[in-house]
Amino acid sequence: MNDIGEVEILLAEDSVTDAEVTQRALKKANIANPLLWVKDGAEALDFLQCRGRFAGRTCARPRLVLLDLKMPKVDGIEVLREIRATPALQTLPVVMLTSSSEMSDVVRSYALAVNSYIVKPVESKRIFEEVARLGYYWLIMNRPPG
Amino acid sequence: MKTFASKLVPRWSIEDAVTAAFVGALVVMCIVTSLAWYSVTQFLESTRWVDHTHVVLATLEHTSASSDEAFAAAQEYVITGDPTSIAERDRAISEIQSGLRELEELTADNKTQQERLALLKSRVTERIEIMNAVLITRQTEGFEPAQRLIASGRPHGLVDQFRESLNAMGDEERLLLRHRILADEVSQRKLIAACGALLAVVILTVGLGFLRLRRELHLRQLLAEELERKTVEIQASNKELESFSYSVSHDLRSPLRAIDSFALMLEEDYAAKLDEEGRRYIGVVREGAQKMGRLIDDLLGFSRMGREPINAVSIDLRLGAERAVKEVLAAHTGTPPQLLVHELPRARGDAALLHHVWVNLIGNAVKYSSKIAAPRIEIGGSIQGSEAVYFVKDNGAGFDMRYSEKLFQVFQRLHGAEEFPGTGVGLAIVQRVITRHGGRVWGESKPEHGAKFFFTLPKGAIA
Numbered sequence: 001m002n003d004i005g006e007v008e009i010l011l012a013e014d015s016v017t018d019a020e021v022t023q024r025a026l027k028k029a030n031i032a033n034p035l036l037w038v039k040d041g042a043e044a045l046d047f048l049q050c051r052g053r054f055a056g057r058t059c060a061r062p063r064l065v066l067l068d069l070k071m072p073k074v075d076g077i078e079v080l081r082e083i084r085a086t087p088a089l090q091t092l093p094v095v096m097l098t099s100s101s102e103m104s105d106v107v108r109s110y111a112l113a114v115n116s117y118i119v120k121p122v123e124s125k126r127i128f129e130e131v132a133r134l135g136y137y138w139l140i141m142n143r144p145p146g
Numbered sequence: 147m148k149t150f151a152s153k154l155v156p157r158w159s160i161e162d163a164v165t166a167a168f169v170g171a172l173v174v175m176c177i178v179t180s181l182a183w184y185s186v187t188q189f190l191e192s193t194r195w196v197d198h199t200h201v202v203l204a205t206l207e208h209t210s211a212s213s214d215e216a217f218a219a220a221q222e223y224v225i226t227g228d229p230t231s232i233a234e235r236d237r238a239i240s241e242i243q244s245g246l247r248e249l250e251e252l253t254a255d256n257k258t259q260q261e262r263l264a265l266l267k268s269r270v271t272e273r274i275e276i277m278n279a280v281l282i283t284r285q286t287e288g289f290e291p292a293q294r295l296i297a298s299g300r301p302h303g304l305v306d307q308f309r310e311s312l313n314a315m316g317d318e319e320r321l322l323l324r325h326r327i328l329a330d331e332v333s334q335r336k337l338i339a340a341c342g343a344l345l346a347v348v349i350l351t352v353g354l355g356f357l358r359l360r361r362e363l364h365l366r367q368l369l370a371e372e373l374e375r376k377t378v379e380i381q382a383s384n385k386e387l388e389s390f391s392y393s394v395s396h397d398l399r400s401p402l403r404a405i406d407s408f409a410l411m412l413e414e415d416y417a418a419k420l421d422e423e424g425r426r427y428i429g430v431v432r433e434g435a436q437k438m439g440r441l442i443d444d445l446l447g448f449s450r451m452g453r454e455p456i457n458a459v460s461i462d463l464r465l466g467a468e469r470a471v472k473e474v475l476a477a478h479t480g481t482p483p484q485l486l487v488h489e490l491p492r493a494r495g496d497a498a499l500l501h502h503v504w505v506n507l508i509g510n511a512v513k514y515s516s517k518i519a520a521p522r523i524e525i526g527g528s529i530q531g532s533e534a535v536y537f538v539k540d541n542g543a544g545f546d547m548r549y550s551e552k553l554f555q556v557f558q559r560l561h562g563a564e565e566f567p568g569t570g571v572g573l574a575i576v577q578r579v580i581t582r583h584g585g586r587v588w589g590e591s592k593p594e595h596g597a598k599f600f601f602t603l604p605k606g607a608i609a
Contacts, residue, residue: 015400015404017400017401017403017404017407017408018400018403018404021403021404021407021408021411024411099399099400099403101446120399120403121403121439122399122402122403122406122435122436122439122442122443123406123436123439124403124406124407124409124410124411124432125410127403127407128407128410
């Protein structure tokens with residue numbers, strides 16, 4: 001499991017159904033960029049730092065990280081903090097994709113220089129719409145650094 | 147809790163009690179000070195009297211001595227015939243006279259002494275005359291006749307009378323002094339007793355005041371501790387509530403999203419394989435999930451209304467109402483109602499929190515009047531005493547006043563969701579926000595005759 005090929009979108013999401021919905025929504029929006037789904041913050045950091053089971057992969061940055069806030073082991077805020085504390089990852093586009101609309105979560109994320117904060121709606125039609133828009137904006141419209 | 151509260155509301159407020167005690171103490175102190183001042187003046191006066199008496203006594207003594215000297219000098223002259231004795235006698239006489247003048251001045255205020263002094267003077271004059279007669283006899287007739295004149299006893303008798311007068315005056319002066327000192331002592335004793343009593347009153351008042359103050363401080367300390375404990379409790383329960391609503395928002399929404407999303411995916415991918423009934427079931431599943439999502443969102447909103455801190459300033463309620471009207475009408479489908487927003491008084495409140503009040507009340511008015519031909523909504527307000535009272539009135543479905551209590555409870559609805567959609571949280575939010583502002587909220591209605599909802603806020607500054 002050393003070479004996992006090129007990854008453009010890293011999706012950190014502990015809920016299997018949410019991850020499936022997000023991936024389906026991106027696919028339906030014709031965003032075919034290669035996506036890697038990890039189930040917790042620890043795995044996300046292992047991937048980004050090219051360590052653990054991702055040691056030895058071609059260590060390229062993804063174009064976009066989609067982070068859930070509440071995850072086992074290492075939560076989204078901690079992942080974001082470590083990303084911003086790592087010089088090579090400081091400019092990496094990170095979008096919070098979470099169920100929490102708590103203002104404290106929003107503020108904490110922005111304090112750590114998050115690039116966007118999206119609250120996942122409950123209504124399925126709106127999820128599909130919003131994920132599609134999000135993918136379109138960050139992967140097609142937006143010009144990332146580097 | 148009731149007994150605790152009643153202990154804290156004494157008949158007299160602590161401020162009144164302390165003020166009364168200290169004002170009382172101050173007044174008494176003033177009285178004591180004046181009395182002490184009076185006593186000191188009295189004492190000085192009586193000291194002056196003692197001095198006066200001593201001066202009188204000394205003058206009497208001196209006059210008496212001078213008189214003896216004069217007599218002795220005359221006797222010497224009779225025996226020796228030495229003219230220096232005459233000069234000695236004249237000097238003594240002039241001293242006697244100056245002494246008498248002095249005594250006259252000193253006893254000017256005392257009638258008895260003046261009478262005695264007159265007697266004394268006449269005796270002195272008499273004595274001097276006798277002595278003169280003795281001296282003349284000595285000069286003209288020689289030693290023997292003069293000696294006989296002295297031996298006759300008359301000059302000696304006069305001397306005794308003179309001394310008697312002097313002693314009587316001295317005794318009178320001493321008696322007067324004793325009376326004065328006695329009177330002074332009595333008044334001093336009375337004064338000391340009065341001062342003592344007043345000081346006792348001061349000590350009692352201040353002491354009682356102190357005890358009262360200490361009790362009050364102790365009670366306040368207890369209250370502060372109680373408050374502190376309750377605050378910690380409330381903070382703990384708020385924190386608990388916060389983490390609860392956090393998990394509600396995350397953990398409950400996630401499975402709901404799965405239900406709705408997978409139902410949608412089922413519809414999208416397998417609709418062709420299902421019949422009409424199957425597709426209807428999917429619709430029911432999705433509707434249920436979405437409704438639960440709205441309930442959770444509203445409940446979270448309700449919980450947040452209780453936790454957000456209130457930042458109360460003087461605000462323009464009309465601006466808030468108009469902003470809410472725009473927001474409600476933007477989300478409204480169907481015929482827009484006729485809306486009338488009157489001038490509204492300013493009030494003290496948190497504009498962000500009160501926005502939820504307006505949105506819910508105006509939203510309800512629009513919703514419950516949406517089924518009649520000409521919906522009409524009126525928003526107004528006025529100042530009543532220390533409060534500003536506002537209302538939102540519609541001509542819609544209204545409600546039965548028998549259930550008006552239930553209106554403001556969470557998830558309580560007086561209309562079916564099929565008739566008018568909603569979760570039953572809106573008015574609970576309104577009540578929570580208004581109560582936290584120190585206001586009241588109530589509704590008046592008759593079924594099919596519209597509803598009028600009122601709320602009050604503390605009156606705002608004029609500016």
